[in-house]
Amino acid sequence: MAPPVDLSHHYASTTKRRVGSSIKDLYKYFFIPGIANLAGGLPNPSYFPYDTLEATVATPQRFQPSSNGTTKKSGDDAKSSMRLIVPKESHATDVQNRIDVATALQYVTAEGLPPMASFVRQFTRHHLHPNVPYAGGPDTILTTGATDGFSKSIEVFTNVWDPERDWISQREGILCEEFVYMNAVATVKPRGLNVVPVAIDTQGMLARGKGGLADVLENWDFRKGRRPHLMYTITIGQNPTGGTLSVERKKEIYALCHRYDIIIIEDDPYWNLQYPSATALEAQHRGSPIDTASGKRNYNAHGKSSGYEFLDSLVPSYLSLDTDGRVVRLDTFSKTIAPGCRLGWITAQPAVIERLARVTETATQAPSGFVQAMVAKLILGQQTERTSTNSSKSDCSWQMDGWVRWLEGLRGGYERRMQDMCSTLEEGRYIIATDAGLESSEESWEVVDKVQMYDFSWPTGGMFVWIKLRLDTHPLYGRYNPARLSKALWVHLTQKPYLCLLGPGDLFAPSQETLNRSWQYYRLCFAAMPEADVKDITVRLVDGFRAFWKRTDLDGLEGNGEDMSQVVRNMEKERVANFLGSGC
Numbered sequence: 001m002a003p004p005v006d007l008s009h010h011y012a013s014t015t016k017r018r019v020g021s022s023i024k025d026l027y028k029y030f031f032i033p034g035i036a037n038l039a040g041g042l043p044n045p046s047y048f049p050y051d052t053l054e055a056t057v058a059t060p061q062r063f064q065p066s067s068n069g070t071t072k073k074s075g076d077d078a079k080s081s082m083r084l085i086v087p088k089e090s091h092a093t094d095v096q097n098r099i100d101v102a103t104a105l106q107y108v109t110a111e112g113l114p115p116m117a118s119f120v121r122q123f124t125r126h127h128l129h130p131n132v133p134y135a136g137g138p139d140t141i142l143t144t145g146a147t148d149g150f151s152k153s154i155e156v157f158t159n160v161w162d163p164e165r166d167w168i169s170q171r172e173g174i175l176c177e178e179f180v181y182m183n184a185v186a187t188v189k190p191r192g193l194n195v196v197p198v199a200i201d202t203q204g205m206l207a208r209g210k211g212g213l214a215d216v217l218e219n220w221d222f223r224k225g226r227r228p229h230l231m232y233t234i235t236i237g238q239n240p241t242g243g244t245l246s247v248e249r250k251k252e253i254y255a256l257c258h259r260y261d262i263i264i265i266e267d268d269p270y271w272n273l274q275y276p277s278a279t280a281l282e283a284q285h286r287g288s289p290i291d292t293a294s295g296k297r298n299y300n301a302h303g304k305s306s307g308y309e310f311l312d313s314l315v316p317s318y319l320s321l322d323t324d325g326r327v328v329r330l331d332t333f334s335k336t337i338a339p340g341c342r343l344g345w346i347t348a349q350p351a352v353i354e355r356l357a358r359v360t361e362t363a364t365q366a367p368s369g370f371v372q373a374m375v376a377k378l379i380l381g382q383q384t385e386r387t388s389t390n391s392s393k394s395d396c397s398w399q400m401d402g403w404v405r406w407l408e409g410l411r412g413g414y415e416r417r418m419q420d421m422c423s424t425l426e427e428g429r430y431i432i433a434t435d436a437g438l439e440s441s442e443e444s445w446e447v448v449d450k451v452q453m454y455d456f457s458w459p460t461g462g463m464f465v466w467i468k469l470r471l472d473t474h475p476l477y478g479r480y481n482p483a484r485l486s487k488a489l490w491v492h493l494t495q496k497p498y499l500c501l502l503g504p505g506d507l508f509a510p511s512q513e514t515l516n517r518s519w520q521y522y523r524l525c526f527a528a529m530p531e532a533d534v535k536d537i538t539v540r541l542v543d544g545f546r547a548f549w550k551r552t553d554l555d556g557l558e559g560n561g562e563d564m565s566q567v568v569r570n571m572e573k574e575r576v577a578n579f580l581g582s583g584c
């Protein structure tokens with residue numbers, strides 16, 4: 001295997017000028033047993049007010065995994081929990097094994113708390129991506145989540161462009177899916193980056209065809225600035241579309257990125273939430289032939305195994321194709337533990353991780369020690385034979401097997417929600433049109449016509465269903481402009497008795513061109529609802545659609561200049577089904 005290529009020509013001018021923190025260089029000496037540390041400006045740990053950090057946590061078996069697309073409810077393990085205690089001081093001599101209050105709450109290097117950092121490194125290199133095809137393999141660095149990881153990657157690879165000051169030929173660009181997670185766009189737009197949408201299908205980014213990656217790059221108009229040297233992409237359970245890019249498509253896109261020297265920033269918060277059942281269930285509901293190839297696969301069959309059947313069965317990252325070392329991957333514990341952890345990591349070739357460490361030193365320094373200690377303790381437990389008295393009750397922990405089992409259980413819970421929402425949406429896609437008007441049942445003897453209100457694909461991953469409205473079938477289509485009709489539908493759904501809050505498509509439009517046609521789409525989040533309520537809430541939503549298709553006017557739906565946030569404020573007192581999801 002060849003070493004990764006040198007990407008330094010893509011570094012921002014600030015990245016090239018960064019030097020390491022000289023005080024952080026001394027940290028490696030801090031842990032020499034018995035050393036009198038007169039060098040660092042470290043507060044005294046005896047003054048930290050926390051004697052221990054304690055929690056009652058789930059056992060890894062709490063949630064039932066999916067099983068070949070069948071729905072299983074949580075078993076006896078659902079209520080089981082365990083206790084963990086992080087002591088004030090661990091007696092572990094090796095800092096790699098020390099999970100204690102005194103160490104976790106002290107200043108650390110940009111690499112973070114050693115046991116946490118080495119767990120992430122081991123999990124990433126040996127289990128998540130066991131087949132990265134460059135010499136030495138990738139390195140990792142902890143972040144405070146994917147948002148932080150993206151912001152730091154952008155800091156490393158882009159220069160700010162100011163139209164008042166700079167030539168257009170200096171303007172840098174970033175490719176992304178034509179509907180995309182908007183926080184990423186909000187990160188790059190103020191820096192003057194040219195955000196360049198690439199056409200998508202139900203899987204994700206297109207390599208070929210009109211508006212696909214090859215088309216965008218081959219026909220690049222240099223009057224808009226430099227051809228993009230970066231790509232931001234969510235390839236699994238794409239936010240907002242729920243698509244998952246096949247390995248075959250990834251190979252095509254990677255080849256184009258190699259040819260045009262593009263760095264791929266892969267944001268993959270939903271990687272463990274892949275739903276192999278979606279394709280087959282969609283086909284079954286629609287009477288289409290079932291693609292047997294979409295069943296369970298072992299993606300590592302021709303390389304090193306991850307050591308876990310579950311991980312081997314997941315569509316792998318771009319890293320598994322990354323012969324050049326041009327992939328910068330963002331991971332997060334936000335969807336696997338909790339968003340409030342603010343913990344994640346970046347995986348990339350070592351030289352890029354080194355630059356990211358320099359950025360980290362002057363930005364976050366490291367993630368919060370509270371979080372690192374609690375997560376490290378949960379997964380790793382105390383890694384030593386002799387612990388302080390406080391930790392004697394707390395030897396149990398998930399370990400790698402438990403962590404992977406936990407991930408599988410989460411996939412099960414979200415997959416069942418996805419199935420419940422999609423089967424209900426599937427049953428409710430049509431309204432019956434008779435000579436007497438629109439009905440929701442076929443009981444009448446008159447000649448009936450089925451009118452489709454929306455279309456969607458079952459999401460193969462993530463937390464969202466992306467629906468496309470068929471407003472062309474609405475009786476008021478033609479009398480009102482469709483964007484106005486769509487906005488009225490959104491307001492109608494927020495009203496009683498439907499009380500459903502949907503994510504309007506314009507929230508995910510990175511360019512004016514996409515924005516102009518974004519009224520056709522809504523994003524529905526199934527993740528935040530209790531599993532038992534998903535069907536009922538979706539029935540309510542479908543009822544809302546039906547009632548809207550029967551409307552003969554838009555009275556009361558257009559407001560008087562009220563914006564969306566005002567509507568949301570008005571809804572605050574009601575029990576609204578939140579399909580929007582929050583924070584994402």
Ligand SMILES: Cc1ncc(COP(=O)(O)O)c(C=O)c1O
Pocket residue numbers: 144145146147148181234239267269331332333334339343344583584
């Ligand atoms: C695609 C994508 N990236 C990043 C995030 C935010 O991740 P984090 O909480 O780790 O910053 C989200 C949250 O919804 C997301 O959907």
